[in-house]
Amino acid sequence: MLTDTQIKNAKPAAKSIKLTDGSGLYIEVTPSGGKHWRYRFRLDGKESLFSIGEYPHIKAAEARRLRDDARLLIKQGINPTQQRKLNKISKQYERATTFEAVATEWYEAARTKPSAKTGRTWSTGYADHVYTLLENDINPHIGKLPIKDIKTPPIYELLKKIEARQAPTRAILARQIVSSIFNLAIRTNRADHNMVEPLKGDIARCVVEHRKHLQGDDLPDFLRKLEDYTGHVTTSIALKLLLITAVRPGELCGALWSEFNLDKQEWRIPATRMKMGKEHIVPLSTQALTLINQLHQLNGHTNFLFPSQGTKSKTIPTATLRNAVAKLGFADRFSPHGARGTFSTMCNEAGFRADVIERQLAHAEQNKVRSSYNQAEYMPERRNMMQQYADMLDALKAGAKVIPFGKAA
Numbered sequence: 001m002l003t004d005t006q007i008k009n010a011k012p013a014a015k016s017i018k019l020t021d022g023s024g025l026y027i028e029v030t031p032s033g034g035k036h037w038r039y040r041f042r043l044d045g046k047e048s049l050f051s052i053g054e055y056p057h058i059k060a061a062e063a064r065r066l067r068d069d070a071r072l073l074i075k076q077g078i079n080p081t082q083q084r085k086l087n088k089i090s091k092q093y094e095r096a097t098t099f100e101a102v103a104t105e106w107y108e109a110a111r112t113k114p115s116a117k118t119g120r121t122w123s124t125g126y127a128d129h130v131y132t133l134l135e136n137d138i139n140p141h142i143g144k145l146p147i148k149d150i151k152t153p154p155i156y157e158l159l160k161k162i163e164a165r166q167a168p169t170r171a172i173l174a175r176q177i178v179s180s181i182f183n184l185a186i187r188t189n190r191a192d193h194n195m196v197e198p199l200k201g202d203i204a205r206c207v208v209e210h211r212k213h214l215q216g217d218d219l220p221d222f223l224r225k226l227e228d229y230t231g232h233v234t235t236s237i238a239l240k241l242l243l244i245t246a247v248r249p250g251e252l253c254g255a256l257w258s259e260f261n262l263d264k265q266e267w268r269i270p271a272t273r274m275k276m277g278k279e280h281i282v283p284l285s286t287q288a289l290t291l292i293n294q295l296h297q298l299n300g301h302t303n304f305l306f307p308s309q310g311t312k313s314k315t316i317p318t319a320t321l322r323n324a325v326a327k328l329g330f331a332d333r334f335s336p337h338g339a340r341g342t343f344s345t346m347c348n349e350a351g352f353r354a355d356v357i358e359r360q361l362a363h364a365e366q367n368k369v370r371s372s373y374n375q376a377e378y379m380p381e382r383r384n385m386m387q388q389y390a391d392m393l394d395a396l397k398a399g400a401k402v403i404p405f406g407k408a409a
Helices: 004-009 060-075 080-095 099-110 124-142 152-163 168-187 218-227 233-245 249-253 286-299 319-327 336-349 354-360 368-377 379-398
Strands: 017-022 025-029 035-043 046-055 266-269 280-283
Touching (some): 017 060, 046 060, 046 080, 060 080, 124 168, 218 379, 233 336, 280 379, 286 379, 319 336, 354 379
Antiparallel strands (some): 025 035, 266 280
8 A cells, every 4th residue: 555655755757657555546646746546446347437536635544435435336336436426416406405596597597498389498588577577576585495495375475465466477477487496496306395386276367457458538648648757757768669669568678779770760679589589670750769869868878778777687677667557547448568459459440451560560470481571571561650650649649539640551
């Protein structure tokens, strides 16, 4: 067996040299002077090496003990190198046992994993939505708790708090997220049961109420009250842009300045932020350009049109728009997503072609040949329609009784 004196006095050579200790254990002296303990063994008829550590951090006696531990594993058919990797992973999981730690792991994996149905990863807007829900609604209640100790009642309580804000869809998504996080914890031996299972079906989804759109006298009344909105000016601009662009609330809230070409009067929303995973072009009316220029004076120094104020999320949540609608007194008659229904109704009544309207709403085109053809073909009609629609909203706000649409192109 080697002595410490022999190991200390071993000098490096042009090539690595070995100093044998016994029973497969030896020290490898590298040309750079490093001295590393190695254990040579055979498992399933194959020869392998187990790296024990570096001398003098590991002395001879400790190296022999670790060799003997490895021999016991080998007798059981276990590769000591693989077992050490498993032990390292297990320790990492043991250190990350809080709900928030597991949630972070789940989020980072889920947002980059292609969907089994569509083959696409999460859009930027959806990823931001999930992140905001975790940060604002879920982690403040259970994030600091060890996930193995969390029971069903605190999860039920946080879901009911979200539902009480008249946000049943958000509560359902929160339940699905928490359930997915528990499933990851179970797979990584940090939880035994999914505590969300008893809560399935507990929240009633409210689809119809979510997409109410303005009709009849409600529209000019809403437009006039919006003009006198006393809340934050950027929220007022956001609601106005939502009405005259007919995009989805999440697409508007997450808008970046880099997506806009004001010289061409268009907004190109990238595929990563679109529900259908395809780039969408929004022709900008003169009214939209005016609002965007106003907004640029306020937020042009940031990457986003609507940067978040005082929260961890990058942009304002869609809840900001819903809250503003409620402040205007229209919560029972209008939802932000319903702006698209208002646009569709008005443009259909004005005689614009259904295909043009559907294309501007970025609805899925079932016919793939038409889908590739109409992207450019409908653009002149879409530009004309968006300008006339914005003019119509201005006229209604001013008290016009007849919708002043020109001839639909």
